[in-house]
Amino acid sequence: MGTSFTVIENIQQSTPQEGLTSRAATASEPTKDSPALILGAVLIIVVLNFAAFHGSLSGYFLADDFAHVDYLKSVFNGNAHLLAKNFYSNWMQTLGTSFYRPFISITLATDYLFWGANPNGFHISNFFYQTLSSVFLFLSLNCMFPELDRRARFFTAFLAAALFACHPLHPEVVSWIIARVDSVCTTFLFLSLWLYLLARQTDGKRANALQMSSLAAFTLSLMSKEMAITLPPTIFLYELVNSSFCRSEKTGGWRARFVEALKATRWYIALLLFYLGFRAAVLGTLFGGYGGSVGEGLQATLWRRWFMEGCLARLILPFNEAVTEPKDKLRLVFKLMTAGAVAIAILRACLSARKNNLKSLPFAISPFLLFGLGWFIIALAPTIQVFDITTTLQGGRFVYLATAPVVLVLAALVFGAGDEKKSHGQVSLLPLLSMALAALFTASYTVLAMHNNRPWCEASRGVSNLRAGVENALEGQPAQMKVAILNLPPHHKGAHMLYNAAMFGVTLKPPLSKTDLTNRVITFEPVTFGDANLIGRTRLRSILADKNLAGAFVWDSNEQRLLPMKDWRSIGLSAPSQTFELAKGDCLLENEGQSVQSPIIDVPSIDFDFLDLTLKVEPTVAGKQIAPDAYLILGWSGATHPIYAPQQEIAQPLKPGVNTYRFSVGELKNWVGEGKITALRINTSVKPCKINVESVRFINADDQIPELSIAPEFKYFIDSNGTLYTSEDLGPVRYDATKIKGAKSVHYEISKPESWFEHYSGTLRDKAPSEKVSDSGKFEQLSSSQAVIPLKALKVPGFYEVRIIALDAQDKPLGYVSNPINFQVSGSYFKKRKTETDARADKK
Template identity: 30%
Template sequence: MAETLSIRLGKRDALASLILSVLAFVSFGPSLFAGFISDDGQQYTYIYNYLHSQPLMLLQNFTSCWMQEPLWGLHYRPMMLLPLVFDVLVWNQNTVGWHITCLSIHSACTVLTFLLARKLLQKLAYFDGISIPFLAGALFAAHPLHAESVAWICGRVDSFCTFFYLTSFLSFLYSLDASGRPARLSRIVSLCSCAAALLSKEVGVTIPVVLAWYAFCSSLSAIPWTKAFLSALKATRVYWLLLAVYILVRSLALGTFVGGYHGFGSVALDAIWLTGLLHWRLLQGVFVPISLPQLTELDSAFRTLIALYVAIALASVARFAVVRDWIVWRPILFLSGWLLLAFALVARVWYAAGGLPGGRHFYLVSVPFSIIAALLVIPTSTKSSAEKQLQKFSIGIVAVFSILLAALSFKSSELWIEANRYEAATEKGIAALSATNKDARRMVFLNPAATFEHLPLYPTFVNLQGCLMPPLFPPDVHKKIATLRAHIFNLDLLNKSALVANMEQPNTIVFGFDGDTREIRTLPSDCFVSDPSSPSHISVDGKLQPLTKAPNVTVYAMSPSRSMKKGLIDCVEITASCVKSDDMSGIDPSMLLSWAKDFGDRKSGVLNAYKTPDGARAVWRIDDTDALAGSLACFMEADGKAHKYRFHLSEISSWILFGSLSDLQLTVSPPSTEITSVKFLNLENEIPKLSASPDRWTRQQNGTVAPKSNDALVLNFDATKIAGASHVMAEISKPFEYYEYFNASYRQDALSPNSLKKYSLEGLKGEMELWRDDFKVPGEYDVRVAAFNKDGKLIGYVSDPVTISIK
């Protein structure tokens, strides 16, 4: 009888696994046509070129950081070579095949989640049913947050690690039940899978902790907790030894104990590590996984989701009120500890990634999350008819919920297809520009085009450059392409000094990508050339002409009072005063300077906020679809006094590329705001100069400069045009911590509190010598200067930074 039951259960498990695999495939089916996105093209060209030239060089990933590119972060993930090499050899440029691999890994993780839930409930709750493990697997298979791990080829680092993670855990459980040769074989499989998980992603370090926590929880009621603790450590001692070996090897390979993403050691992010577990953005991603661009389209799905949550909450309350199956406390205790550990480890980087785009960090977390969710809703006991009816009702609700999640995952996968089309238009446009300008030695990509509907495309310039390499594109494209900022996140910022230095080089083309029209736009070569007949410092009064007036706003057309070059305008300064009226309750007084003809059709979102010198809050606005700014805005002080508000146009690449003086409009709220002055300013008498001489420095493609020799690191500074300046201070950033990310602006009126070093320079003009001892760690460093008066107060603004690369 027992043998027959075993066979029957085996068939049920196989059928359940097959159904869950199909659900996993169908939920993310559109991702088959998502192509290469972001890092995918770079990783393809990396693997392809080494396989066809020096295949053994790929083994460098076991002795150094991933792909030998420390710019974006120090990661030790050599096991990721396996799926990449497989896809290159089997599928080559057939991206559908690559996504079949991704879906297969996700399906395997789904089946492992089901089998793990089955085994855990058998051992911790003595429940031998299949409904709870099956629905836990369904929740895992269909969760929309997994779209990044399935639709994005590089995102499968999480699913690949999770596959080995769950295999290690499941094999460990089987080894506890077996004896002799089967037990030893299961333990070997578990240890090998643990090592593979560690070499796939850093989250694998939690395996020994989770296994020890399981051993502790499983024996807690039988022996005292102190003995249970020691017994758990003894049962997992080999895993702890394996972890110690991994940490040693990883530290030697990376040259550091910590590693990870650069800039994630800030105090702000340390606080997020603790408080981010309950941050609304992360909770929204977990419980309402609908991206903002699709919220209107999926409004009915959103309402259905909320209704199902109400039903689930009622079923959960009834489940513990009617069914007293308190045997589930041990699996819930274990799974809760696992969930908190996994979530705490990724909460900080997930928060920094931003909601749904960082959903891959939730992949492993969703395993205990899905099992707990099923346990809290579906009763394990069906002794009475009431319990049976409640179980059927709960199963029905969770089943409908899983189907809805699958539908949302299907829609979420479609976003990645459109992101691929957007990225393809960018890359093909760059290739076409290169083909039509064969004499160009340098093509400077001005604006990032880094995001599409909240999905990251090119986090760094290296990603873009790697995608433009052979065999995907002709060999000359990646050699010509350059940028001003190594990290091309969705900050539409422009380092004007670096741009001018690039444009002074012969055969240079400056261009940008308009994500709305999907077209390349080039910048005239004389954009920043001064008119000899005009004074070097331009201060031109502006004119305002009312266009429309509504109860809450007034819109003005704006233009300079005389003809002037757009490239010579650094900012628009507006002097205004306002008082908040009673009918403006809930609305902050504000001004919005826009320059896009179709600004009303653009979806503008707030990028960042900071305090201006006069206390007003300035807000940069960007277009969510292509990271192009269509406007700048600031909130006004409603005290009836006159304040000056500055809109720094020359540091916005979208203005330089696409803006026109004839399209400038100013929107003011409240309409009673009194504007007393409008000026178009050039700020060369407020911003000191800092430059790298071509004789001593090589301007690299990623926007940095590298020293031509190790003898002297010398930059040139000039603050002679800053009125009232008595001395100059210089500061150097910490490696890879770029100053614009602290304020989302280059126009900063104070030195940074996060600098690596500050020191005073002699005179107002001369050479600034940098010392090798200041750069003990290889990396990229921002260097900038500021002018101070005799009272020690900073005058004007800090200079545009020069980013130097130290190997």
């Protein structure tokens, strides 16, 4: 029977196979590569890893790393059972997620055992897993397709592994300790694949031992991350492509090949089904992912992230917009390299077709190319919920495995199927061109990986500097004195830093700090995830007025250090201003360097909730319209940052004619952290245009936003971030809507578990109740200092948010919602409620 793909002229003839169940390499083609050649390739791969990522070896802990440091501290202080618990429950027993990754905690515990809380040891392990992944990828690929030309197979495998070793999308996995979930999973996945291929090429007891070792490695991969489920379909795909490429006349038709491929994969499918069943039993779900408002947000942006933001293109052009300038020559090099790979493949195909007089396909094709394309789809499939590679390459970890088939496709285009000689025996220029392009690819990937890894090294230094800055601010202060930090840095040029106060708290206590400072630092961060630039003005003013506050600080992302907030004491003690207006003016913006700038002003940054700009915007050319995607940019300078910077800007869509733009500045940390606003700047994204400033008004909305706060009598724990923890109904709390004109009652609402209202709207200043609630109710009184909010409608423990809004006589909302209160309901609340319910039932 004819094969589906063309076999080129210089392929080595192999011994016929008895279908796929016979050993695929009786010709033992892969073993013909000398051990010295294999060792040399492995050493080069190790060197490439070091060249690209050596800067990470001296890194610090970042973001979620701190949760694991705290967890390991508990494990090694009498709670070793927590490690075992990961094998039959949700990973680290975290609420809001569904992950089964017990082996990752074992690797982290091993690091902690040998290194303690020294981050260098953890980073060495991360580098080790990245290097092993690269090596096992090379060994796996070099064992594939035994009938392919040996040189083509070796160079394709080597180039793919070399590019994987220094891939510019890998800094997140290498430099962020907990992102080892991807490298550990991939290491054992590639190891399992390699052992499987060796078993297919071996007979007898050794084959059985290799098969069992492969299944064991697959098990460890499954216990590291859910991406491991891609191995069985990957093996199945390989067997299909390999049987199609094989010249044996006994390979059968497509149906027979399908059955044989299924048979070859059966043990991996069986293990995968067992894993899914066990996972469903212990976690209640087949697959992992995020719940709550985070999960809903991911679902809502699915199409945009996959197809509208250039995420897929970054797999080929992995440039960090915060690192590489748009006109950087390296961008052109990457485009030309990719085009060159395609051009060489087309040239090789044309020459092969002309020389071989092919009938089945018009050109020779490398089986690696077909396998790589299919493998790419398989590797991306599990990331469907979370796939997102931002302009600063955050999310690169999600495609860590998928970068392997991407570089394999590139390598297959460069080296082809091995048709390197003309009919008269002279060597063509194609091998030389291929080698030159491969060298250029490798060098360019290494350089870009080093550039992309730099922000991660800087982020590590930044977190360390932040901790040192807090220690210095509290040094010599009485024990009751505290400091407030308005804006913990969530990231730096795409590198994760600190996403919530709990993460930062770990840095301020042993083993990362000599003394425990966690209760002396006040923060304003999201409980888990969210917009880190949002802040509740009511809580901030009360904290600034606290006599035990030693200082208020903001983090400067450019200088990577803490800056003292100017005039914070006088601002906290003074009564907020009500209204402030600027004079009118007009300006013609003709080029990119022009903007409208206000005169010098002196406005307390935390006195106002809104800034209203009334502008008349007109095109400068008659008949020409303002672009529909144009936007208005409001910038400012202040006492803390006297020079304008992109971090001190917000934007809204720009509309032609006279319009009032309301900017909710009072909820922005980069606004309130200035202490005093000294100047405004108005700009547009399109030029030229004419702007007439008709009015600029700073609005204090105390008469539109009700107050909600925790009463001093609250007896449960309140952390330094303002989150309270309760095992009873929520209270007492204080609320006040008496300033809201026309208010007759107050509506309260509780979010869904692990959900936050601002995740849906992007603001704390909603003007209507939310539909995403667990419960809601109404207070008939407009104020109270001892209100209790019942939690009987809540179904599960977890984090929640509560807020209020004033209602008129017809129960229509007035003004804006209050600043929310974050709280966590413990499992004991639900146990107590069940006990009480059972007791009442027994009495009946």
